[in-house]
Structures are given as structure tokens and as C-alpha cells.
Amino acid sequence: MAAVVKLLRPAGTRSVIDVIDAQYGGILSNSASVLVPCRVYTISGGRVVSGGTTVDVRLSKSRGSWRVTATHPAQPGAAAARLSAAARQVLASDRISLPPASAADIRSGQVHDSVLTTMLQLATTYRIGISVIRSGHPLDVFGTSRPSDHPRGRAFDTWQIDRHPVVAPSTSRSLITSYMRAAESLGSYNVGGPYQLSGAAFFSDQTHHDHVHAGFQT
Template identity: 35%
Template sequence: MPLALPAVTPFIVEADEPARDVKRAAVRYLEALLTYPAGGGSVTASRSRLAGRGLAANGVATAAPLLDSTGSGTVQVIYPQLGGLTADRASIMAVARVSTLRGRRLSQRTRVLDLRLAKREGRWLVTGLSSTGGRPPSRSTSGDLADRVLSSRKIVLSDTSAWDIQAGRVDDRLLRLLLRLSRKHTLSVCVLSTGHPQNVFGGTSVSNHIRGRAVDIWAIDGTRVSAYARRPDGERNPAWRLMSQAMSHGANEIGGPWAFAGRYGASFTNTVHQDHLHLGFKR
């Protein structure tokens, strides 16, 4: 039987998502850019494809490592998480499974893609790709703790995040935190380090993600954090409860849908953190 690209479904940005227009623009761009027939993966063909759908053909050259100039390709967007937002600029960190097929060679990788967008004349447009999700490390430096995270069925990682762990970029405290929080819940990770904006969006301070000291979780037990955000807070809300538990385990940089103070610390919230839990260590 001949090889075929995996079946995909268009991603629907739910009505309860924050910055829905931004997310929809990012999804439209990715699905147009990374879905093409044999021979349609060149930079020139990709620019024409985007333009033909009324989309700005920005960032295509940067996306070249994701494309196959002689093969065919498809993408399954898994989740577009906010990475930063101002009145006219945004970052979307999209977890996406990128597949290419050339002859009998099928390649599939789940990556974290950092798309940058700008609002022009009332419309959000992708202006470029800041990250294509990295590449496998030439040598794995992971130890027992990292191996436990990588092999856990309750911690859902992209290839991008797995590469971060294998390369030794992730603080051991964060790995322990993931293992502890996943004892009773399945955690879907959006980003660890690679794929996150270098600086806190709109500022000059380097993000703790880049230092390997923070993780963003976009779903708990298969339910989006943005859906939990619409429910009452408190111990009965799994997202709220995980924020509180992270504090009790020593994390001291906690962002999410709610700002609250407890015995072990306090959390922060804003529009960007309505769709994920940011759990980290300041130092």
C-alpha cells in the first residue's frame, strides 16, 4: 500500500478563546502555508498559495525548513496559544503536527511555532515566524529525571519540548514539578523553551522559558485551560487547583486565568494567561 499523508481536520478556534481573531489569523496562515500537493512546497509556490487565499505572504523564507520543495505536505494545528498581546501586535505559539511526504519518505514532527502578527486596518496579519520549533539535539544529555518526564503518558509533549529536555535545557525543578502535578492529571504542554519569545512580550526582560525555568500548560485532562477559565475558581476547578499546587511545590512564578494569594505565594493574570497555566521559577 502506498504511503499517504495523515488525515487532518481544520482547526476551529472556539468562541470562548481569548483574542479569537488573532488565533484565527494564525491558524489560517499555518493551514494555507503547510498544506500543499506534490511540488507545492517551494518558497515561490508557498508565497503564491498564501496570496491566492488573500493572506500576506510573510515569513515564508523562514518557514523553508518546514516545507518540502518537491514533496507534499499537511499540518494539523493542535492548539494556538497566546505568547504575547498588545493593541496591535501579538505572538501565537502554535503546537502543530507538520507532515511531509516525498516518494516513500514520510516525515512527521510536532513543533511549537512562534508566529508574529500585527493589526493593520483592523485586520490581524501574520508578519513572520520567529521560531520553527528547533531541531533534535546532536547528543542527548538527559538523565533519569528527564527520562521519566519523556516516558510519562501523563505529560503530553511536542517534539520541540522533548528536544529541549533531551538537550538539557530544562531546569530539574521544573521536571520534578511536572512529574508531581501529573500524578492525578494529564498535562498538555505548549512550550518549555524553544518556540517561546526570547523576551517577555513587549518588554526587555528575558523570559524564564528561555532559561529553562518555566512551562506553559494549555490543557488538563484533555480540556483546554481557556474552558476552565470560564468556570468558577477554587479547589473544584482543576486549573485553579494546579496553580495552587504548583505554589506549594515551590514554583514562584505562577500565571493563569486567576490572580489569587495563598499560603505559598500569589499568582498573576491578564488576557494572555486566559488560555494556559504559566508555571515557573524566578531564579
């Protein structure tokens, strides 16, 4: 968190950083990626200006302790001149909570409608908190040379379901597994989470113990 604060609150600025979540982008025995979506409120010209980003914090382990080796802020890109109906509906939904970088991803027009329509369908049953869509995520699946679906706008991560964090021990297993199955039924070919479910589309590992991943082929 200290690395994120240093990056987003330069010396001499009056600002507050609201960390929405911190989830793994990947974890190996001696290296890790932690994704930190956050909002930033800054006083400028006598008024409060809100913004924010997602930071991919890279860490390495040496002699039993972890240290930050790099920080990579999200780069969503410029807003598109026109958006699909699905994009406009997601941005307007009060049942889908988007961090600043994810909202900017959608406004950029670089998120596939398969992702957006799935979010909208899930939101008819659940209130969902999104952590990462496109920007701010590692380009490759962490620790591999295999491209991730996230930077291509074909995946989204959910950190909160009906206001319950996926990582919280008190969150119902059935709530999480029903959400995972719903994502698969709506077209996700690659659903990861804290529980291994039966079916070719599902997977579970340490990286996904704190969020639900839904990836799409188109």
C-alpha cells in the same frame, strides 16, 4: 494558521500538519505573539515520517485588522549525550503530553530539573498537555525587555488539564485553580492563568487566559 502551513509545508511536499494548540505568547493593543505547537507528518521514501515544531507567529494591527509580520520556528538544539533521571521520566510518561519542540527541548538537556520534577509531581494527580517549554517562545516577556524564564529552560505552559483545554468555557474553574495552586506548592514562584488567585506568586492577564504558566527561579 495559513502562515504556519506555508512555513511547514513547502510547495511540492506531501505532508499533513496537526495543530496541537494555539496560545498567546503575548498580546498588546497593536501587536501579538501566537505560539503554535504542531506535529508534521510527511511522506518520504514511501513511508510516513513524523516531526514537528512550535512556531512563534507575530502579528500587528493596522486600520482595524491583524496581519502576520513574521514567523519564528523553534530551535531546540541538538540532543544531549546524557539526560537527568527526571528528563528521562518526563519523556517516558504517558500522563504528560509533549509537542515535538518541547520533547526536543528536554532531549537537549537545557530544561532545568525544577521544571521536570514539577511536571512529574503534577502528573501524579493530573493528565497534562504541555504547549511550550523552552524553544518557540519569545525571548523576552512580550512587550518588555525583561527576559522570559522560558528560553532559559525555567518555565512551562500547560494548555490542557485532564484532557480539558484551559481556554474552554466548559472547563471547570476549580480544576484550573487547583492546578495553579499545585504548581505553586511545588516550587513555582510565578504562576499565571485565567484567574487571579490570592498570593504573591499568582497573576492573570489577557496573555494567560488560555494556558497556565509556571516559572522557576532555578
